Amino acid sequence: xxEVTQTPKHLVMGMTNKKSLKCEQHMGHRAMYWxxxxxxxxxxxxxxxxxxxxxxxESVPSRFSPECPNSSLLNLHLHALQPEDSALxxxxxxxxxxxxxxFGPGTRLTVL
Amino acid sequence: xQQGEEDPQALSIxxxxxxxxxxxxxxxxxxxxxxRQNSGRGLVHLxxxxxxxxxxxxxxxxxxxxxxxKSSSLLITASRAADxxxxxxxxxxxxARQLTFGSGTQLTVLP
Numbered sequence: 255x256x257e258v259t260q261t262p263k264h265l266v267m268g269m270t271n272k273k274s275l276k277c278e279q280h281m282g283h284r285a286m287y288w289x290x291x292x293x294x295x296x297x298x299x300x301x302x303x304x305x306x307x308x309x310x311x312e313s314v315p316s317r318f319s320p321e322c323p324n325s326s327l328l329n330l331h332l333h334a335l336q337p338e339d340s341a342l343x344x345x346x347x348x349x350x351x352x353x354x355x356x357f358g359p360g361t362r363l364t365v366l
Numbered sequence: 367x368q369q370g371e372e373d374p375q376a377l378s379i380x381x382x383x384x385x386x387x388x389x390x391x392x393x394x395x396x397x398x399x400x401x402r403q404n405s406g407r408g409l410v411h412l413x414x415x416x417x418x419x420x421x422x423x424x425x426x427x428x429x430x431x432x433x434x435x436k437s438s439s440l441l442i443t444a445s446r447a448a449d450x451x452x453x454x455x456x457x458x459x460x461x462a463r464q465l466t467f468g469s470g471t472q473l474t475v476l477p
Contacts, residue, residue, distance in 0.1 A: 298467075
């Protein structure tokens with residue numbers, strides 16, 4: 255199975271809501287990533303879990319909180335988001351080295 | 367932060383023609399990768415070229431890398447309408463230990 259799955263596909267939330275995005279892979283990869291992508295822009299790295307160690311892009315606000323329950327699952331918890339957080343959120347996985355990353359289809363998030 | 371720039375930003379060609387996209391980057395790298403993204407979807411890995419390689423082929427794709435000029439090009443030969451997508455280069459550097467994407471080229475192949 256060479257697929258990364260993400261749920262939900264679409265999410266609309268208010269600024270006071272709490273929601274979570276989910277990502278799963280069964281390729282035995284030891285690194286998983288969250289990216290944020292605005293329209294007509296490249297993906298920007300938010301978080302990396304590599305061998306269960308978290309690395310954070312320090313520009314990411316604390317209203318985004320990652321969680322890695324096990325090596326196959328990656329969650330992104332959302333709380334008190336702003337309209338400018340509306341974007342496509344992409345999950346990816348890799349062996350943890352310098353090789354290719356496998357991307358999921360993304361979650362289209364709209365914050366009202 | 368964005369590592370590189372891609373040129374052109376947008377490219378429109380007829381089916382059957384070749385498409386060439388260029389990528390420039392700023393720091394030393396371990397490898398350079400090319401990805402394709404169909405509108406609003408996830409990215410698909412196309413090809414990876416290591417810093418000690420100069421050229422690589424995969425099907426209708428040809429990638430070159432010039433580390434002295436910090437640049438790469440992606441050539442798609444005999445393009446098809448299904449090649450219509452955004453194409454991103456991405457560099458992996460040991461110091462950053464992360465994949466950093468270029469600005470992207472939007473390719474439109476007209477039938």
